[in-house]
Amino acid sequence: MNQSKKQVDGxxxxxxxxxxxxxxxFIPFLTPITIFILPLPFVLYTARHGWKPALIMAVAAILLSILLGTIVTLPFAVPAVIGGIMIGEAIHKNISAYETWARGTFGYIIGLLFAFVFIQLVLQVNIVEEFQQVMDESLARSTSIMEQFGNPEQADVVKETMEQLLEGLTNLLPFYLLIASVFQxxxxxxxxxxxxxxxEKRELRFPPFRSLRFPSSTLFIYLFVLLAAFMITDTDSGTLTMAIQxxxxxxxxxxxxxxFSFLFFYTHYKKMSKAFPIIFVVIVFLMPTFMFIIRFIGILDIGMNLRERLGQK
Known part of the structure; x- marks a missing residue:
C-alpha cells in the first residue's frame, strides 16, 4: 500500500x-512566478517519502522535460529539482526552518552552478562576456552623452571610475549566485x-528573526578572510583575488x-515597539554608512555572546 502511494504521488x-x-x-510573463513554485512538487513529495524515491521522480521529471521542451529546459529544471529535494528532505527529518533554508540554499547553489556550466558549454553562451558587453555598451552611451554636454576631461574620469566598478561587479559573480540561491x-x-x-494541516513556519544566530566559527572565517584580503593585494592574482573578494x-x-537579528532581539528584550527595528533597518539601507555599525554589533553578538549576557542580567 505504501509503495503504491509513493508511485501515485510520484x-x-x-x-x-x-x-x-x-x-x-512558453508563457514568459509567468516565468518569474514559476521559478519559485517549480520546486514545490519535489518539496511535497520528498517531505512525504524521503529523498530516495525523490531521486527516481527527479530522473523521470528531467527526462520528460527534455522530451517535451528540449534540453533548453534543463537550466530551469535542475536547480528546482535539487533545491526542492534538499528542502523536502529537511522537512521530512523535522529539521529547523533556518537549517532547512541553509540546505535549500546549498541545493540551489549546486543547481545554479550546473545551469551556468550547461549554458556555457552546451548552449555556447558566455554569460560573463554577454554581461560585460551590455555594460560596455551602456558605458559607451553614457560617456558619449557626457562628452557632448559636459567636460571631456571629467567624462574620462567618470569613465575610468565606471570601468573599475564594472570590473568589480563582474568579479562578484559568485556572490550574486549565492544571493540568488538564498532568495530562491x-x-x-x-x-x-x-x-x-x-x-496537510501542519504548522511549519520560520521562528522569529530575533532568534537567528550564526555559529562562532563565522567570526573566525571573517577574520581569516579579512586578513587574506589585506595580504593579497596583487590584482594580477586573478582567481585567488576574486575568491577572496x-x-x-x-x-x-x-x-x-x-x-540586524540582535537588534530585533534587543528591542524585544526591552519590550520596545516592533516598529523601531523595522524603521532602523530602513534607515540603514537608505544610509549605508550605518551598515558598518550593524556589522560591528553582529561581531560582538557572536564573539561576546551578548544575548547570554543580557539573559544573565
Whole structure:
C-alpha cells in the first residue's frame, strides 16, 4: 500500500512539475512566478517519502522535460529539482526552518552552478562576456552623452571610475549566485510551508528573526578572510583575488544579518515597539554608512555572546 502511494504521488507530482515548467517556458510573463513554485512538487513529495524515491521522480521529471521542451529546459529544471529535494528532505527529518533554508540554499547553489556550466558549454553562451558587453555598451552611451554636454576631461574620469566598478561587479559573480540561491530557497521554502500547512494541516513556519544566530566559527572565517584580503593585494592574482573578494562580501553580509537579528532581539528584550527595528533597518539601507555599525554589533553578538549576557542580567 505504501509503495503504491509513493508511485501515485510520484506520477501526480511529476505531472505537476512538468506543467509548471512548460508554463514558465512558453508563457514568459509567468516565468518569474514559476521559478519559485517549480520546486514545490519535489518539496511535497520528498517531505512525504524521503529523498530516495525523490531521486527516481527527479530522473523521470528531467527526462520528460527534455522530451517535451528540449534540453533548453534543463537550466530551469535542475536547480528546482535539487533545491526542492534538499528542502523536502529537511522537512521530512523535522529539521529547523533556518537549517532547512541553509540546505535549500546549498541545493540551489549546486543547481545554479550546473545551469551556468550547461549554458556555457552546451548552449555556447558566455554569460560573463554577454554581461560585460551590455555594460560596455551602456558605458559607451553614457560617456558619449557626457562628452557632448559636459567636460571631456571629467567624462574620462567618470569613465575610468565606471570601468573599475564594472570590473568589480563582474568579479562578484559568485556572490550574486549565492544571493540568488538564498532568495530562491527562502521564497520556495516559504511557499512550501504555506501549501503544506493548508493541505496537510501542519504548522511549519520560520521562528522569529530575533532568534537567528550564526555559529562562532563565522567570526573566525571573517577574520581569516579579512586578513587574506589585506595580504593579497596583487590584482594580477586573478582567481585567488576574486575568491577572496567574494568570501569577504559573503562574510560581511552574514555578520550584518547577525547584527540586524540582535537588534530585533534587543528591542524585544526591552519590550520596545516592533516598529523601531523595522524603521532602523530602513534607515540603514537608505544610509549605508550605518551598515558598518550593524556589522560591528553582529561581531560582538557572536564573539561576546551578548544575548547570554543580557539573559544573565
Amino acid at each position: 506520477a501526480m507530482f511529476t505531472a505537476l512539475f512538468i506543467i509548471i515548467l512548460l508554463t514558465g517556458i 530557497a527562502l521564497i520556495s521554502q516559504w511557499i512550501s510551508y504555506k501549501v503544506m500547512n493548508r493541505i 567574494n568570501l569577504l562580501v559573503i562574510a560581511q553580509m552574514v555578520l550584518t544579518i547577525q547584527g
